[in-house]
Amino acid sequence: MGDGDGPTAGERTSFVRMSLKDRISAQIAANGPMRIADYMALCLFDPADGYYTTKEPFGADGDFTTAPEISQMFGELVGAALVGHWNRLGAPHPFTLAEIGPGRGTLFADMSRTVAALAPDMMEAANAVLIEASPRLQTVQAERLAEAGIAARHVASLDAIAPDSPLVIVGNELFDALPFQQFVRTEKGWRERVVLLDGDGDLVFGIGPGTIDDALLPPGLKATDIGAVLEISPQRAALMDEIAHRLARQGGAALFFDYGHVDPGFGDTFQAVARHAYADPLAEPGRADLTSHVDFAALAATARSHDLNVTLSTQGEWLLRHGLLERAGALGAGKDDQTQDRLRGEVQRLAGNGPDEMGDLFKVIEITPSQTE
Numbered sequence: 420m421g422d423g424d425g426p427t428a429g430e431r432t433s434f435v436r437m438s439l440k441d442r443i444s445a446q447i448a449a450n451g452p453m454r455i456a457d458y459m460a461l462c463l464f465d466p467a468d469g470y471y472t473t474k475e476p477f478g479a480d481g482d483f484t485t486a487p488e489i490s491q492m493f494g495e496l497v498g499a500a501l502v503g504h505w506n507r508l509g510a511p512h513p514f515t516l517a518e519i520g521p522g523r524g525t526l527f528a529d530m531s532r533t534v535a536a537l538a539p540d541m542m543e544a545a546n547a548v549l550i551e552a553s554p555r556l557q558t559v560q561a562e563r564l565a566e567a568g569i570a571a572r573h574v575a576s577l578d579a580i581a582p583d584s585p586l587v588i589v590g591n592e593l594f595d596a597l598p599f600q601q602f603v604r605t606e607k608g609w610r611e612r613v614v615l616l617d618g619d620g621d622l623v624f625g626i627g628p629g630t631i632d633d634a635l636l637p638p639g640l641k642a643t644d645i646g647a648v649l650e651i652s653p654q655r656a657a658l659m660d661e662i663a664h665r666l667a668r669q670g671g672a673a674l675f676f677d678y679g680h681v682d683p684g685f686g687d688t689f690q691a692v693a694r695h696a697y698a699d700p701l702a703e704p705g706r707a708d709l710t711s712h713v714d715f716a717a718l719a720a721t722a723r724s725h726d727l728n729v730t731l732s733t734q735g736e737w738l739l740r741h742g743l744l745e746r747a748g749a750l751g752a753g754k755d756d757q758t759q760d761r762l763r764g765e766v767q768r769l770a771g772n773g774p775d776e777m778g779d780l781f782k783v784i785e786i787t788p789s790q791t792e
């Protein structure tokens with residue numbers, strides 16, 4: 420091979436791919452401070468280096484463990500609740516059974532198994548759809564469901580589902596993964612919190628020019644002390660608005676679980692988690708899960724604006740009301756001590772009120788047509 424066959428200098432440099440952190444830094448250097456919402460969208464969904472597009476987040480070897488990954492009982496109780504919703508809707512045939520943001524597909528597998536056992540005619544009437552933005556996770560989910568013998572198709576967003584039949588939709592830890600914005604109270608009013616570069620070229624938080632009018636504060640919140648942080652998420656509101664619009668028009672029900680709060684308030688809840696520990700959200704773009712607490716009051720207000728019936732609960736209340744203890748008892752009956760201990764541990768993690776337990780920290784929003792309940 421002669422010299423002329425090797426890559427040119429230009430081709431060689433194209434092999435050296437910039438890290439996501441360097442690309443974000445370059446973008447800030449060129450265009451100025453970046454909004455937190457844009458930073459989060461790049462970190463989670465950049466096609467080459469995004470967290471959900473390229474990493475394996477879930478489980479003991481990953482970064483965090485979600486409720487369906489803790490116990491099959493979570494998906495089973497969701498499935499049983501959906502059977503109740505479908506019956507109250509008048510057992511529509513056909514209808515769309517959807518999960519948005521299905522992760523590894525565990526919740527969908529567990530809930531479908533329960534629906535098929537309790538109400539085979541419901542499963543027959545269901546057009547099963549998984550709504551997943553990450554192509555990599557679509558593949559993981561398809562494999563998981565194929566193993567479980569469950570037929571479901573994939574779409575990348577809700578708008579790809581024809582609005583022609585009732586929609587029964589669930590999601591766990593979906594809303595907290597959607598981008599949000601922060602505003603800081605300054606002497607001059609609210610200013611948007613942004614990501615910028617410090618003198619050493621590191622990513623740091625700063626105050627940008629964007630502002631928000633006091634009139635747009637969530638109801639019940641008043642302008643407050645200097646330094647207070649307000650979080651809002653037009654993306655979360657828009658998704659809830661789209662779902663509620665469909666439920667109001669075509670009928671259906673929605674059930675969402677997430678880390679968050681029911682009362683509006685101030686505070687910085689931007690959070691990064693990697694390898695089961697909190698991390699600095701700016702330290703390793705694309706390598707940590709980024710979330711903020713979900714404002715359930717805002718989601719509820721959006722759903723109610725479509726004249727729908729909304730119930731908010733803690734995850735602990737919801738699971739206990741739907742028979743968590745009875746299900747654990749049935750699964751453990753006649754089993755060895757080790758199995759019973761494991762089940763007790765799962766109940767505790769899903770529904771307990773301790774700081775490392777999900778019962779109080781996670782909330783549930785359940786949305787139904789106004790006439791059914």
Ligand code: SAH
Binds near residue numbers: 590
């Ligand atoms: N529900 C799963 C995974 C939660 S992680 C579980 O409980 O284990 C968040 C999931 O939402 C991931 O699958 C992520 O890729 C997906 N996701 C994030 N934003 C999304 C969007 N806008 N549309 C669809 N899926 C999205």
